[in-house]
Amino acid sequence: MTVMSGMSGMTEMPGMVRTVLGDIPPEHLGVCDAHDHLFLRSPMLPGQELDDPAAALGELTAFAAAGGNAVAQWTPWGMGRRMADLPELSRRSGTHIVAATGLHQARHYDAAELARLRDSLAEMFVHELTEAETRAGMIKVAGAFHHLDHHTRHVMAAAAHAHHATDAPIGIHLEGGTAALDALDVLCGTHGVAPHRVLLGHVHRFPDPAIHRQAAETGAFLVFDGPSRAHHGTDWRLMDSLAALVDAGHAHQVLLGGDTVTANARSTADGPGMSFLLTGLRPRVERELGADVATAIFVRNPARAFAVNWRDTLH
Template identity: 60%
Template sequence: MKLIRTVLGDLDPAEFGLCNAHDHLFFRSALLPGQELDDRAAAAAELAAFRAAGGRAVVQWTPHGLGRHAGELPGLARESGVHLVAATGLHRAAHYERLPAMETLAELFTAELTEGITDGVRAGLIKVAGAFHRLDAHATATLHAAAAAHHATGAPIAVHHEHGSAAAEVLTLLCTELGVPASSVILGHLNRAPDAGLVRELAAAGAYLAVDGPSRANHATDWRLPELLAELVGAGHAHQLLLGGDTTTAAARSVSADGPGMPHLLTGLRPRLTRLLGEQAVELMLRQNPARAFAVAWRA
C-alpha cells in the first residue's frame, strides 16, 4: 500500500487534501542573511492562514542543515490541522556554512527517512539540487546519494533547479544512469525556465513538474506561470503538475510580513487558474497529483 510519510506518521493519500507541494515553514541559508524563516509563531500563523483558505497539506522542501526545526513540525501539524511532510537531502553547496561529509550522504538521507530526523520525525522526501546549467561535483555526489536512498526506501526525489536549468541533465543522471523511475522524481522551479518546448520534453519523460513561484509574483517567469500551465495541460500533462508557493524569506510571508505567503496559492493563483484551465485541471494539480507524487510503498 502506498502511503505519504508525514511528520505525524504515514497517511492514506486519500486524506491528504489540497496541497501546497513545495514550501518552507523554516529555512536558514548563508545566501539569505537576515531573511531566516526561524520564528515558530510566524510559521503557525502562516499555516493557520493557509488552513483558513482551504489548505490541508504542506510539503516542506527544507533539507538537512538549513534550519528545518523538525522537532517543531508535529506540534504545528496538530495545532493547524494541516498535514506536514518534512525533507531530508542537501541543497547547493553555496547555501551552507558547513557541509556534511559527502561519503556519508546516502546513509544520512536513508536514516532520516526511516529512523527520523529528530524524536522520531521521519522525512517523507529527498530534496536535492542541480547547479546552474550543469551538474557540478557537489550536485553529482548529492544526486548519487539521493538515488541510493531512494532505492533503499522508495522515497520521492524533489529537485531544485537553479533558475530552472539543468533539469534534463538531472533526469539523465537519476533515471537513465542510476535507475530511479521518472515517476519518483519531482522537478522544481521549471516555471523559471523560459523554454516551454524544453519543459514539454521534460514532462514527456514522465517526471512530476513542480510549478512553484507565487511568492515571487513580480518576477516575469512567475506571472507567465498560467501560460506555461495552459501549454502543459494542452499537451496532455495535467496529471504531472504540482503547485507550490516556495516561501523562502521572512519578507515573503503573508501574516507577519508583506508577501503573498502560503495562502496566495489558494486565494490568488487558484481562482485565476480555474478560470483559465477549469476546475478539474486545478483539482488535479492541488489534490490528486500531490497525493500520488508523495505516496510511496515504503521499503523501510
C-alpha cells in the first residue's frame, strides 16, 4: 500500500492489522478512531464504568453512521475490556476493532495481582497478541505525571520484549500529556523499540509545540485524543498543535481519537463521543489543513501505525 503520496517521510507499509475478527490488510482499516474505549472499569473511577454492550454497540453504530470504519480500544488487561464481547460488536456494527493488551498505571490494579504477574508480563502480552481466542493488536503502557515510575519502567520493559517478539505497536498513556521524551528514551533508547512503532497518547493535554516537534522528529506517532474530556481545557489548542506539526513536515505521524471513558461522554448520551471526530473535527481539519491532511490523519496514518509484520516467538 502506498500512502501519503506527495508528503515527506512516507513509505509503503507492509504487514497486517490484527483486529478482533482476524488480520486485515492495512488498506482495509478505513476511517479510524485511533484511541477510544468501548469498555473500561477501574477502582479509581467508581460509578463511571463503561460496562454495557448495548451502549457500546450504539456508540459504534453512531460512529459507523458518521463514516467511521475502525476503532482502536486502548483498554488494557485487567480493566474490564470484555474481550469476548468485542467480535460480536464488530460484526453487528460493521466496524473493525483493534484491542489492546498491556497494563495501565499501578493504581488501577490490586497490588497482590500485580505482584503475581510481575515476572510473566511479557509472556502474557505475547499470548494475548498471538494465541488468545480474541487477540489484541497493540500493547498499552502508561506513564506517571512528568516522570516514569518503577511500575511504568517495569511494564515498558515487558512491553518492549513483547514488541520484539511480535512487532506489535506500543501505545503510551502519557499522564497529563507529560514525559513523552522520557518514554521514548526508555522504550527506544534503552529497549530498542523503533520509534515508528510507538504511539504517544494524550499529547494534546500538554500542548507544548517544542515537545511535540521533538517527539515527532524521532519518528513516533502523536495521538491527539479526548474531545470528550472537557475538564482538560485544551481542545481549543488542537488545531494550532496540528498545524504546527503539519508545517514542520510531520502530517504523516498524527492520529486522532475520542478517548471516551464515561457513559455521559458518548454521542448517544450527552457527550460528543466517537462520532464527533468525523462530524466535528474532520471537517475542520479539512477546511483548515486540507483534505489530504485529513485523509492522512484518519485513514493513512492509522493504517501504518497499526500494521504489523506479525511474529509469535518470545526470545
